[in-house]
Ligand SMILES: Nc1ncnc2c1ncn2[C@@H]1O[C@H](COP(=O)(O)OP(=O)(O)O)[C@@H](O)[C@H]1O
């Protein structure tokens with residue numbers, strides 16, 4: 243793979259042009275033995291195949307032409323190819339094609355499951371596995387961002403595991419990836435992983451695309467990935483989604499955003515920390531943390547506060563997690579209390595977790 247030196251992502255356009263010129267026309271069964279379907283997402287399905295001549299096992303991502311634009315396919319393939327040299331990003335074989343009904347490309351086969359499949363509902367996965375996974379995904383994201391690109395679909399379904407303990411993981415699915423600075427005017431539907439600034443572009447019921455043309459568009463920035471990454475960390479540590487969407491109408495999100503505001507105000511007023519203040523701060527911390535977040539240590543909350551800063555400009559970069567990997571993120575079982583009813587914000591009805599348990603790919607993250 244040639245090194246494309248520019249960090250502004252403009253060489254992706256050139257790679258797309260070149261690929262379009264030489265895209266092979268072939269029928270899948272002529273060139274590959276299809277063994278079975280191993281995955282399916284919103285946009286395509288992934289087939290376990292072996293190459294008919296060489297016998298090489300591969301994961302073939304195929305997308306129906308009926309629902310896929312050629313430009314979108316070329317962008318996904320070229321961005322994936324451009325980034326595939328990173329050890330924590332799924333590898334590519336440099337094979338892209340169109341058949342009568344599909345566009346497709348061949349990927350390295352990752353034999354484990356995806357991260358979503360190993361999350362135990364209401365429990366998550368062990369903290370040590372979470373940390374191993376998080377460090378690798380952060381490294382993949384830093385690589386993507388350093389190339390002037392944004393992944394835009396960070397979620398457990400797109401993190402592939404080579405083993406179930408997360409010793410080796412690989413980020414996949416560049417179907418929504420874009421160059422930094424691309425403008426978005428609207429989105430259809432929200433996911434728990436979407437940041438507040440992105441969620442606010444969701445078309446509401448009855449709203450037309452034309453209504454959004456006057457609203458100010460959003461520039462695609464790495465901070466979108468940082469947010470999603472923070473949400474993924476919450477999900478895999480707990481087995482719950484922190485909220486359904488980042489809009490003021492979601493009480494769980496609102497509670498968290500209110501906590502961020504309190505913290506920020508404290509920081510502005512606090513200045514230099516006096517001696518003995520830290521213990522007092524931990525006590526105060528207990529009072530203020532929203533119920534769903536009480537199982538985390540103060541240090542983990544500090545990390546979440548940085549990754550999930552509601553204001554995109556104040557959000558940290560993904561690499562910030564490295565400062566926290568040697569610290570405990572979950573309180574020890576004896577330190578954890580079940581959230582008491584009277585500690586739940588009386589102004590909200592956000593008292594039940596059940597709606598957001600991670601157990602079904604279709605709900606609420608059906609994309
Ligand atoms: N290289 C691969 N090896 C093994 N499984 C894969 C591979 N790529 C994707 N998958 C599985 O297929 C699913 C769908 O693939 P993905 O590229 O995310 O498609 P979509 O764009 O439709 O979401 C993933 O969630 C994962 O479970």
Ligand SMILES: [Mg+2]
Nearest residue numbers: 283399400415
């Ligand atoms: Mg996917």
